Amino acid sequence: MADRLASDLLRPVFQTTRKFYALIALLSGLVLCGVAAWGYQLYYGFGVTGYNWPVYWALHETNFVFWIGISHAGTLISAILRLVNATWRRPVTRCAEVITAFALMIGAMFPLIHLGRPWLAFYLIPYPSERGIWPNYRSPLVWDFFAINTYLLSSLLFLALPMIPDFALIRDRATGLRRKLYASLSLGWQGTPKQWHRLESAMHIMALAILPIAVSVHTIVSFDFSMAVVPMWHSTIFGPYFVAGAIFSGIAALIVVMAVLRKALHLENYLLPLHFQNLGKLLLLMSLLWGYFVFNERLTAWYGNSPHEMNVFWSTQAGEYSPLFWTMVLFNFVIPFPLLAIRRLRSIPTAVVASSCVVVGMWLERFLIIVPSLARKSTPYSWGSYSAEWPEIVIMVGSFAAMALLYALVSKLVPIISIWELKVGEHPRMKAAATVPETETAGELL
Amino acid sequence: MKAIYGLYETPEAAQRAFSGLRASGVAASDITVMSPEPLEEWEFASQDSKTAMSWIAVLGAAGGLATAYLLTAITQKIWPINTGGMPIVSNWTNIIIMFELTMLGAVFATVLTLLIAARLPSKLSRLYDPAISNGKILIGVERPQDSELDRIERALKAADAEKLGRIV
Numbered sequence: 001m002a003d004r005l006a007s008d009l010l011r012p013v014f015q016t017t018r019k020f021y022a023l024i025a026l027l028s029g030l031v032l033c034g035v036a037a038w039g040y041q042l043y044y045g046f047g048v049t050g051y052n053w054p055v056y057w058a059l060h061e062t063n064f065v066f067w068i069g070i071s072h073a074g075t076l077i078s079a080i081l082r083l084v085n086a087t088w089r090r091p092v093t094r095c096a097e098v099i100t101a102f103a104l105m106i107g108a109m110f111p112l113i114h115l116g117r118p119w120l121a122f123y124l125i126p127y128p129s130e131r132g133i134w135p136n137y138r139s140p141l142v143w144d145f146f147a148i149n150t151y152l153l154s155s156l157l158f159l160a161l162p163m164i165p166d167f168a169l170i171r172d173r174a175t176g177l178r179r180k181l182y183a184s185l186s187l188g189w190q191g192t193p194k195q196w197h198r199l200e201s202a203m204h205i206m207a208l209a210i211l212p213i214a215v216s217v218h219t220i221v222s223f224d225f226s227m228a229v230v231p232m233w234h235s236t237i238f239g240p241y242f243v244a245g246a247i248f249s250g251i252a253a254l255i256v257v258m259a260v261l262r263k264a265l266h267l268e269n270y271l272l273p274l275h276f277q278n279l280g281k282l283l284l285l286m287s288l289l290w291g292y293f294v295f296n297e298r299l300t301a302w303y304g305n306s307p308h309e310m311n312v313f314w315s316t317q318a319g320e321y322s323p324l325f326w327t328m329v330l331f332n333f334v335i336p337f338p339l340l341a342i343r344r345l346r347s348i349p350t351a352v353v354a355s356s357c358v359v360v361g362m363w364l365e366r367f368l369i370i371v372p373s374l375a376r377k378s379t380p381y382s383w384g385s386y387s388a389e390w391p392e393i394v395i396m397v398g399s400f401a402a403m404a405l406l407y408a409l410v411s412k413l414v415p416i417i418s419i420w421e422l423k424v425g426e427h428p429r430m431k432a433a434a435t436v437p438e439t440e441t442a443g444e445l446l
Numbered sequence: 447m448k449a450i451y452g453l454y455e456t457p458e459a460a461q462r463a464f465s466g467l468r469a470s471g472v473a474a475s476d477i478t479v480m481s482p483e484p485l486e487e488w489e490f491a492s493q494d495s496k497t498a499m500s501w502i503a504v505l506g507a508a509g510g511l512a513t514a515y516l517l518t519a520i521t522q523k524i525w526p527i528n529t530g531g532m533p534i535v536s537n538w539t540n541i542i543i544m545f546e547l548t549m550l551g552a553v554f555a556t557v558l559t560l561l562i563a564a565r566l567p568s569k570l571s572r573l574y575d576p577a578i579s580n581g582k583i584l585i586g587v588e589r590p591q592d593s594e595l596d597r598i599e600r601a602l603k604a605a606d607a608e609k610l611g612r613i614v
């Protein structure tokens with residue numbers, strides 16, 4: 001059993017196909033296009049983009065919020081499942097945690113991409129400089145810096161620690177340079193009881209710590225908007241609304257990634273229909289929660305009938321942005337709800353269709369939060385519009401390619417399913433827990 | 447380093463070897479165990495399970511909180527900025543920085559404790575056998591007395607060791 005697990009899950013690490021190189025070349029090309037577009041934007045200035053008065057936050061900010069939201073797929077979900085001891089989580093956690101690490105890195109790039117002089121971004125770092133000035137801790141952008149970096153560091157450690165025993169496994173099977181590399185990465189891991197106990201204790205404590213961090217990150221991202229007195233932004237519901245949306249988009253992204261990995265790495269024996277079904281149930285729950293938040297936000301604005309807010313409100317309900325708004329509702333609720341709620345329709349392909357819709361729908365949601373409020377701000381004198389130009393679009397495509405590229409590379413370096421955690425699941429004690437009837441497992445989860 | 451060890455296919459056999467060694471007078475703390483996965487439900491793998499890691503994490507969190515409070519309060523006084531009528535040391539907003547650094551302190555303290563307690567990074571022990579990665583469990587005794595060697599070997603053999611090894 002142990003041998004089968006290791007050989008199945010280490011196959012991508014030890015064997016490289018031509019298709020893999022072709023994929024890496026394609027994705028690297030797209031990433032380079034994105035970098036070139038950024039360089040073009042830097043050289044010629046923001047005049048080459050669609051950014052113009054009064055819409056100075058648009059596609060880059062949409063992508064920033066979108067990617068930070070996607071990052072909630074991993075560490076948060078993994079931490080929750082670890083803490084509630086959901087036995088089915090074992091093949092899923094690392095797939096999810098990798099998404100968090102890379103989505104955060106990519107998301108955090110967008111505020112830098114938006115800067116006219118990104119080389120001055122270090123002004124955010126609190127250090128005793130010769131200028132004698134310090135960051136303004138009242139600024140939500142400084143909060144972002146602290147929150148995102150805390151989440152990124154914690155998530156990287158949460159991802160890396162359980163990799164150590166798997167690195168040791170590769171070390172013992174590899175030869176030559178690869179053996180040296182994995183010997184360094186495994187830090188001399190031997191698998192003594194003390195090492196196992198401390199690793200498991202550390203993972204438990206970190207799971208507890210990461211939950212509030214993850215919630216704080218997206219709440220703080222929502223503060224970037226809600227702290228400003230801009231119509232439809234200045235709302236107390238934004239914190240939980242953003243967190244719910246982040247978890248929603250995160251689960252959807254995780255399902256899509258799992259389906260791709262299952263097919264590409266032949267993980268059919270590990271990423272089972274049960275995993276898609278359980279994550280699908282979570283996605284359904286989040287779809288309902290998302291609908292609840294949207295209704296709350298919209299009803300309060302409509303009932304308040306403030307002229308400033310109503311301008312934005314109607315531009316999204318029946319005006320210029322309404323096609324995007326109703327597409328968002330279709331993709332986030334109308335399509336996923338029946339696909340995930342009706343038992344007969346539940347399958348891996350339907351979960352992937354529903355999740356793909358949600359990923360697109362949630363991207364639209366981020367766009368609709370940001371752009372209409374700025375385009376219809378306060379007085380008609382200051383109204384304007386936004387349409388993206390090619391540099392923002394190429395940068396966005398580059399960011400998606402970067403995510404795929406980083407994921408492909410990491411799945412080549414590390415078993416994308418934690419082998420030792422899967423082995424623990426094979427213990428008789430764990431197997432007994434895993435054979436709990438499906439309804440009970442779902443109850444435990446939800 | 448002088449050592450003697452056996453490799454076992456199953457936790458049951460490893461437990462028998464462990465019990466055999468204990469019965470032959472070897473202290474539990476002198477027995478080395480290495481396994482490819484955590485086997486906490488077995489006596490042989492339940493040594494060293496007590497840890498103060500969670501309390502150290504709390505201390506780390508307290509350190510993070512104190513650092514964040516001092517960082518925000520002191521630097522706001524060094525370079526006073528009047529923002530929107532808020533006080534110079536504005537604790538409502540500083541709470542966010544304090545929260546993040548508190549949690550970061552807890553995470554860093556946990557990871558440092560893990561690395562120190564689990565002795566990582568370190569050189570691989572000579573006792574380590576790569577077969578452990580293939581699912582075998584190692585039970586051994588490091589630096590045994592010469593007079594004990596035969597007794598230990600008999601105990602390890604009696605538990606159906608797949609392989610017996612000596613390091614001289």
